[in-house]
Amino acid sequence: MSKPWSSLCQRLALIxxxxxxxxxMADRLTLALLLAxxxxxxxxxxxxxxxxxWLNRDPDASLPGSGLVWREVAAHTARLRRQSRKRKRKLxxxxxxxxxxxxxxxxAAVVLDEEGRVVWCNGASQLLLGLAPxxxxxxxxxxxxxxxxxxxxxxxxxxxxxxxxxEFPSPVDDHLLLGARIVPYGKxxxxxxxxxxxxxxxxxxxxxxxxxxxxxxxxTPLTVxxxxxxxxxxxxxxxxxxxxxxxxxxxxxxxRMLHIIEDLLMLARLESxxxxxxxxxxxxxxxxxxxxxxxxxxxxxxxxxxxxxxxPGLWIRGxxxxxxxxxxxxxxxxVRYTPVxxxxxxxxxxxxxxxxxxxxxxxxGIAPQHLPxxxxxxxxxxxxxxxxxxxxxxGLSIVKHVLNHHGSQLRITSxxxxxxxxxxxxxxxxxxxxxxxxxxxxTAYR
Numbered sequence: 001m002s003k004p005w006s007s008l009c010q011r012l013a014l015i016x017x018x019x020x021x022x023x024x025m026a027d028r029l030t031l032a033l034l035l036a037x038x039x040x041x042x043x044x045x046x047x048x049x050x051x052x053x054w055l056n057r058d059p060d061a062s063l064p065g066s067g068l069v070w071r072e073v074a075a076h077t078a079r080l081r082r083q084s085r086k087r088k089r090k091l092x093x094x095x096x097x098x099x100x101x102x103x104x105x106x107x108a109a110v111v112l113d114e115e116g117r118v119v120w121c122n123g124a125s126q127l128l129l130g131l132a133p134x135x136x137x138x139x140x141x142x143x144x145x146x147x148x149x150x151x152x153x154x155x156x157x158x159x160x161x162x163x164x165x166x167e168f169p170s171p172v173d174d175h176l177l178l179g180a181r182i183v184p185y186g187k188x189x190x191x192x193x194x195x196x197x198x199x200x201x202x203x204x205x206x207x208x209x210x211x212x213x214x215x216x217x218x219x220t221p222l223t224v225x226x227x228x229x230x231x232x233x234x235x236x237x238x239x240x241x242x243x244x245x246x247x248x249x250x251x252x253x254x255x256r257m258l259h260i261i262e263d264l265l266m267l268a269r270l271e272s273x274x275x276x277x278x279x280x281x282x283x284x285x286x287x288x289x290x291x292x293x294x295x296x297x298x299x300x301x302x303x304x305x306x307x308x309x310x311x312p313g314l315w316i317r318g319x320x321x322x323x324x325x326x327x328x329x330x331x332x333x334x335v336r337y338t339p340v341x342x343x344x345x346x347x348x349x350x351x352x353x354x355x356x357x358x359x360x361x362x363x364x365g366i367a368p369q370h371l372p373x374x375x376x377x378x379x380x381x382x383x384x385x386x387x388x389x390x391x392x393x394x395g396l397s398i399v400k401h402v403l404n405h406h407g408s409q410l411r412i413t414s415x416x417x418x419x420x421x422x423x424x425x426x427x428x429x430x431x432x433x434x435x436x437x438x439x440x441x442x443t444a445y446r
Contacts, residue, residue, distance in 0.1 A: 305342070316426060
């Protein structure tokens, strides 16, 4: 037992012993003990009242008077008060540093509560979003930012392909394009971070325009050069006999450059396509059969075994030209990178998870570190092998953009020495009923 409490027990013992002696001497023992108890209770209540008054006034005032126990309680309370003041000052400094740091950010930062109301915002939010800290605190963010894409994104409806961000024009300046992300934190709170991406998008557009314009300008002279080379190679003049091999090399390289330019123009069209092209029912089984025939012609002396397993009644709604470009890139890549007499399988089927196209080969395979970057422009696992096979490094990038236009995605699995599988996953909503075959004129009927 601590010293204050032992002193209190001794004091109470002396008081009651003294009261008992006086009561015994006066023949009023019960009355004396009752008076002693009431007196001690009144004293303790008085000390408690003094402690309460001290707690409710200036904390720096002197501790209440007598009573070891109450003085000990007051001293402990004073220590807790000093520690609390230190913690408050520390938290205040941290909060001030946080506010200064966020105020210096060029990005808008807005703290939202569980119901989407504004709890706090920095200075940049006023420049980019038009929010005022003193006016808009406590208001729903959807009442302040009414763009449909942003509202749908805030409600988790994913209006754009990138599920964790959204782009929308600034409510302050229509010439500014903003990118927004939401980060959950704390207890059911969210941090909205908005960045000005206008300059980045302008640079990307300038890059796309430059590539498209340069590719378009180069296509005409290359076409002329290729035409003259074909004319010279088809000539029977003996003067050209010594030049046929160099001419063939020139024709091969010019054709390769023309193929690259065509792919670049295709990519430029896909990336600059702001409005989705009209989608119509596409007979994918017939499309795959045509691509398989072209792949056999591309295989030539390599004697690849190409098998097509397609559900004849499985059609989808889409852009036939884009789908033909994407599927042919996958199949032709399998032909280029599969060894002689290799096997290539093309499967087209549907299940509960969606509609799928899988192109499987038993080629050399791809190392795992290369898989995330395969859809980048001009990215090649082996540059020498790609150049020798005639690849441009743009095929998978075209595939990715075409699938994005159809709300689909590309999955790649590969194992070194075992081959690769490229799978296109389409949503079930794209499935349509096959159209009846057109009537054939001249057919005899009985």
